[in-house]
Amino acid sequence: MTSCRQFSNEDVTKYSLRIESILTRMQAESHYTCKDDKEIVGRIASNEELALKTFILGLHNSSISTVVRCRNPKSLDEAVQYAIEEEKLYNSRPKANPYSKSPKQCSLCHKTGHTSSECFSRNKKPQQFHNSYNVTNNQNSLSGPKKCHYCKNLGHTIQECRKLQYRIRQNSNTQGQANAPSPSSKSAHVKFCDVQNDNLNQ
Structure with a gap:
């Protein structure tokens, strides 16, 4: 049994x-x-x-x-x-036919008849995917308009920021002037040397 x-x-x-x-x-x-x-x-x-x-x-x-x-x-x-x-x-219960093809369903919009690679909602703005994505500035074009991380304004990136470029030029000008001796200190140094030479000659 x-x-x-x-x-x-x-x-x-x-x-x-x-x-x-x-x-x-x-x-x-x-x-x-x-x-x-x-x-x-x-x-x-x-x-x-x-x-x-x-x-x-x-x-x-x-x-x-x-x-x-x-x-x-x-x-x-x-x-x-x-x-x-x-x-x-x-x-x-209805039996699933292993030979029948199930209809295609998109994983993006969840509609039948197409796949995610054929989806209109994904492909409706192809220029946005290819042209505006810039790897060097690490700016994601899909997240919205450009935003500067220096001045926090919209419309440009940190590489294009005029405020930052102006600040860099100002800093380089002031550093160049600080390293070069001023004319008044140079003339004072010459006068001091002349006084010392005169004292030695006497």
Whole structure:
């Protein structure tokens, strides 16, 4: 009995009839071989439990077997009823045809009939993707208009900022003047040297 399994082309009712016929033969054999009434009762109970477990584990469809097991049937008849109910539900579901093509669906706009690479919403502004993206200034054209990170104004980048360019020119002019000696300090230095030379000559 433990090797009994449902065939792939066999429905639950036919499978249960095979299990029940095997159980009936086992019960009859128990009546003939056992002489003690207590032993007969124990053998019949163990045969029924074996038939129940064999039926559940031998179901061809694993999902039906799992559902029947979860419902915890107390007898073979109860397990057969649960399995028939589940088989009806399973057969009423539409079967997916592995050969039929599923319609294309876009992952961007979630509409059917095209893929994301063919999507109009992605391709409606192709110039924006190619021309305005500048790697050197790290400015993402898709995020909005240009914004300067120096003066915080819109319309230009930090490389194009006039305020920053003016500031750099001013700093370079003041540094150049600081390094060069001023004419007044040069003349003061000359006068000081002349005074020292005059003192030495005297």
